[in-house]
Amino acid sequence: MSVARNWRLQQQRYRLVGEVCDRCGVAIFPPRDVCPECEAPARTPFTFSGRGEVYSYSTIYHPPAGFEEAVPYTVALVRLEEGPLVTAQLTDVRAEEVEIGMPVEMVTRRLQAEGAEGVIGYGYKFRPPVRQSS
Amino acid sequence: MRDVAIIGIGQTKVGEHWDTGLRHLALEAVQAAVKDAGVDHIDALYVGNMLSGELAGQEHLGALVADFSGMRGVEAFKVEAACASGAAALRLGYVAVAGSMADVVLVVGVEKMTDQMGPQATSALAMAADADYEAAQGLSFVTINALLMRRYMYEYGYKKEDFAPFTINAHANAMHNPYAMFHQRVDVKAYVNARMIADPINLMDSSPVADGAAAVVLAPSDWARRLGRKGARIIGSAVATDTVAVHDRHDPLVLEGAAISSYKAYEQADIGPEEIDFFELHDAFSIMAALSLEAAGFAQRGGGLRLALDGEIGIHGRLPVATMGGLKARGHPVGATGIYQAVEAVQQLRDQASENQVPNARIGMIQNIGGSGATVITHILERIE
Secondary structure (H helix, E strand, C coil): CCHHHHHCCCHHHHHEEEECCCCCCCCCCCCCCCCCCCECCCCCEECCCCCEEEEEEEECCCCHHHHHHHHCEEEEEEEEEEEEEEEECCCCHHHHHHCCCCCCCECCCCCEECCCCCCEEEEEEEEECCCCCC | CCCEEEEEEECCCCCCCCCCCCCHHHHHEEEEHHHHHHHCCEEEECCCCCCCHHHHCCCCCCHHHHHHHHCCCEEEEECCCCECHHHHHHHHHHHHHHCCCCCCCEEEEECCCCCCHHHHHHHHHHHHHHCCCCCCHHCHHHHHHHHHHHHHHHHCCCCHHHHHHHHHHHHHHHHCCCCCCCCCCCCCHHHHHEEECCCCCEEECCCCCCCEEEEEEEHHHHHHHCCCCCCEEEEEEEEEECCCCHHHHHHHHCCCCHHHHHHHHHHHHHHHHHCCEEECCCCHHHHHHHHHHHCCCCCCCCHHHHHHHCCCCCCCCCEEECCCCCCHHHHCCEEEEHHHHHHHHHHHHCCHHHHHHHHCCEEEEHHHHHHHCCCCEEEEEEEEC
């Protein structure tokens, strides 16, 4: 992925920054500037807690290009506690331990590397919680 | 608005065509359809294709196919809507003829996928998903469907082998389709033991990467009648969209786009789902077959799989699906698939489906799904007596 594209998405990739709708109050991730529920403008930034639970999951044995070295890896749809679903890899957990409903938290990890000299892309993954919940 | 008919069909065998490039695949289907229609000119050519730029380094397919099909000068361009590209081109052709902007339109779907294999093809197909928020996480297109299948099993209590009837039916029907990619029967044991791709989806849940081209010729229905052409009228044509990313949907197990598209088409045709004699559905993965049966009103939520388990989807069942092998066993050359569905529906409505003939088939529905449900295009065809 290009440097500019990584840079453009850094607030989402590193901090899980979405938006909140000023009219109906729904929390939105990823940001889209228009509320998907009430179609009002939604440009107020909102940082998600990163806590959620596994909605569904799968383990990948045949990866797309750029992810060959990670195989096998487990991905999930995570239901964030503020409402939205997020698509992400799971980490720090064995595939056979994952189950629907399992609590997880966001962590920043290496997602992709473009060869020995290319850009290393970082972003969110989710793991079983180790942080104390506040 | 004019009534529109499909007056000619053509198709290549689906498979790995190592010795044939994209333009010659398209030519073969185009020539067959034009000959079948018996027309001596066309007003426009629309090409359905998803991945020629990524997999063949070739865009600009409208002009290319027009030129290499001997139609230099004609109006032509490519239409893209991920895996629904074929049906999108058909929809455009329908709009042109119905709206009297053209009299005879040739629509060809073509895809050349096997020049690239493995990770490159997997990456290319993932372009149907959200690049920033799905594919960037390392998700393949198979995986997105695997997430849906896992959740479906969890919510409704189905087991892996409960999905087998879709695959078994598709392979059984493909046995008698000379244009199908696979000609081998599959049983439950073969289904359960197939190689895992993205758990719980294995090779037997997945349609194959393939090359192929299919074409149809459209004209006003009264022309078809006057010329005595056998064929089928298009009595419903509807496109609907949903979010590209699965995580943006209210309920990932409900294909809202498919429901909107289906019911718009029913309304145009002035019929309900109970009047459909067969359904060429988009079984790119067995979970998609189940979800589309539910969205199109053939089953309640969670009941799509039950329809298959109860033996209702065979040629002599209540609702035959994938009657010529479907995406699973005929093969899924993505941008061509929507046109293969149209060609096969016309074969059924002309009584040309040999051993796979659905008895007394009068009305057929075809549905082409782009991505994991983001573009859904439904056509309903009626036999011309």
